Amino acid sequence: MSAPVQNDDQSAQIIPQEAFDWYDQYAHGIIDRRTFLSRLGSLAAMGFSMSVLSSALLPNYALAEQVSFNDPDIKATYLNFPSEKGHGDGRGYLVTPSEMSAKAPLILVVHENRGLNPYIKDVTRRAAKTGFIAFAPDALHPLGGYPGNDDQGRDMQRSMDRAKIEQDFIAAAKFLQAHPSGNGKLGAVGFCFGGYIVNMLAASIPDVISAGVPFYGTPATKELRKNIKAPLLVQLAELDKRVNASWPEYEQDLKDNHVDYTMHMYQNANHGFHNDSTGRYDPEAAELAWQRTVSFFNQHLR
Template sequence: MPNQPQHPIPQEAFDWYDEYAHGDITRREFLARLATLTAVGVSMSALTAALTPDYALAEQVSFNDPEISAEYLTFPSPEGHGEGRGYLVIPKGLQGTAPVVLVVHENRGLNPYIEDVARRAAKAGFIAFAPDALYPLGGYPGNDDKGRAMQKSMDRSKIEQDFIAAAQFLKNHTMSSGKLGVVGFCFGGYITNMLSAAVPDLVNAGVPFYGTPPAREIRAHIKAPLLIHLAELDKRVNATWPEYEADLRANGQKFTMHMYPGVNHGFHNDSTGRYNEAAAELAWSRTLEFFQTQLS
């Protein structure tokens, strides 16, 4: 489990990283802004160490863990890119069926952190499947910056169709109990919301971590209960919450929102300085309890 960074990183750095990661500013502008912080005594190396993922820190469950079995599988996606690929993790020795959980990555492809989240879900007794939106371009490239650029270059509507196809594939898996949960982070939080609205008969429970809402015209279709995790310092996503909350209430839909104080967008990602161990563990324990209740 990684420790919190030893250097005091100004909040502006995290805010600018969020803008950069979501395409609001260029890499050049991001680095130029970071350079201004060195004048107040924060070294560039400390800043980049806090903001750049170190995926060695994110392995909570080894891919060799004897309690799970993992493999990469392809699935048909006729309305998307034709074929998708994902990381399937099954509790070893599973007899019969189990609830299934779709794990959706951020806006940079299936990186090692998200694969580890899938293994964590399998360790908790679920069949987990984590698709890679970048598969049509060769898959996650091993570098987040390149992965973001690749995903940004793709047709978003086809990516959404790929995740719809992945949800169908997983729910119909031979070992599936027929109960599907979806959990996603950042872009994956949006996909969780979107799937809950776009294919409401497929999704039985949704857990978006700091994700933006689905298109307003389909929000009323949501049937599954939602467990929504938001970060207090996440200005971009939080700005979308009041309208989404109002629509959920107006439609009589079941949801619980937890706002985690003093943490940033991405607080669950234990590979960067945005990680907050206490908030991440609490949110994950709530997620597993929610799935155990809703998917049983």
């Protein structure tokens, strides 16, 4: 499989699937940066420049704004929240509809393994634009917050205590559920690492999470999965071998525990297909997955 991008002469080129697989391995710490760049260099013999490869694989956040922070239909701000079992103090991006005639449903938006970047902030605004109170915590807040660079953000998050990060998200979920303008029904949507966090929250605080949408996320630990009560909408990418390898066992556990779940597998899509800032973005799959997400939350949270 492969994906088209534009080269420096604006003529279409096809990036081999291996390049996307290598990026996924690099982004998740399976290979280091030197190995990743070395493997990309091997594609030079096929006529690809590093600039073409970089434009296909690395994020361009100028592309990741579907809803402006100045949109009159929403209000955006930052809030701190207590996290006694985590890092003590958390911080996140809160976006609410400008006008609410009644208490609104709530959505926790969970970022990838690199902090609260512009793409996730835009997803949070998209959720508010459709009538939800949306909150996106930044796991990197204890280290000063998302640094403006994904590579640095990834290194920062990797250096942190994962158990404390998980407790921060548990605290954020409880904080959001109690929002005075909310109806008390909380959904969670997350991407990559965030998909894992959604699965973990559904298993760890089943009385708090009313619905979960993990995008290409691995499951919670096996001993926790029996606690899941909330309906799940599982979004997976066909070409994402790493995450998909965990699905058969997870699905069996969901069946065994009588969890209401639906899984959608998006054909020819890569891990990260919803992220509109990189070449892995699949517009058709991303739009369909988001429509399904909003419909699912409307069904279970309103």
